[in-house]
Each structure stands twice: as structure tokens, then as C-alpha cells.
Amino acid sequence: MATLKETMLHWQGVAASGDAKACREPIAGSVVQERPFYTEGHFGRHAVVVDEPTSFGGSDKAANPAELMLAGLGASLCVTLRCHAALLDIRVGRIEVGLKGDLDVRGFFDADPKVRSGFQRLDLTLKLESDATPEALARLMAAVDRGCPILDAVRGATPVSVTLA
DSSP: OOOHHHHHHHHHHHHHHTOHHHHOOOOOOEEEEEETTEEEEEETTEEEEEOOOGGGTSOOSSOOHHHHHHHHHHHHHHHHHHHHHHHTTOOOOOEEEEEEEOOOHHHHTTSOTTSOSSOSOEEEEEEEOOOOOHHHHHHHHHHHHHHOHHHHHHHTTOOOOOOOO
16 A cells, blocks of 8 residues: 555645546535435445534434535545645644634525625634654645645635536
8 A cells, every 4th residue: 555645645746637537536425315304325335424503403313414515614624634644744733624604694695785695704723743844744745735625626616517307
């Protein structure tokens, strides 16, 4: 089995090749909701359960979509950090990402056109165990800031098409 660094060097080489087809990582799945608001998603071999809290009409049997988005963002930051740490020969132990944000129902219900329906802002705190120098950690964080795909999706305006079938 290859080490994490060997795996990252392989994929870094694929990326450097410029071959768009080899660099593509298609991700697809579906979600089904048969009763409010309990939803099951399927992505490859994995199932994801989503719900809403009872205060919003759900059964509170799982995290809500906003919580799952934050979990995905935090997990993506952890993965990106660990991968780039391996490439930079920076030892990293435990990684923890604290995530906070507020949704505003005025945006959800279009009660105020000035209020976004999504998070108004996100505050993230990253803690990691490492004996790396501050300079090495700064290089690592620059790579994470640039390379994290979910951070990019959250920050940027990813084109999205919604079609009623």
C-alpha cells in the first residue's frame, strides 16, 4: 500500500500533466424525501440521512442540510490539509475544525430582499497538532486555502442549474 505522500505525488503528477480527462473526478448522487423532512441521499456505496429539527417541522433524526454543508466543508479542509502536509513533509496529528454561521429565515422566506437565504457569514477555527515551524504552517495554510474544493465552492459562485423534470 502506498503512503499518503506517494499517493499525493501520484495525483500531483496527474494534475501537472494537464490532461483534463485524467484530472476529472465526477461526483453524483441523488436524494429522496418521502415525508417531511426526512431525506436519504445515496452517493456511490454511501447513504446520507438528512432531517430538520422539530422546531422547523422535522423529526430531528439527523443533521439538517446546513449542518451537513458545514460538516462537508470541515471534512474537506481536514483532507486538504492532511494531503498538502504530506506533500510538504509536515507532520500533522489531530485536526479539528470549528465551524459557526447563522442562517436568517428572512432570506429563506424572501421577507427581506437584502437578506441572503444562505449563511450570512462563516467563522472557522482550525486547530492542528504539529511541530512544524510557523513558516511551514503558513505555506501549508496557503495550499489549503487555494486547494480545498469545498472551501472554493462555498466562497465562489459555482454555476448551478436546477431543472424541474
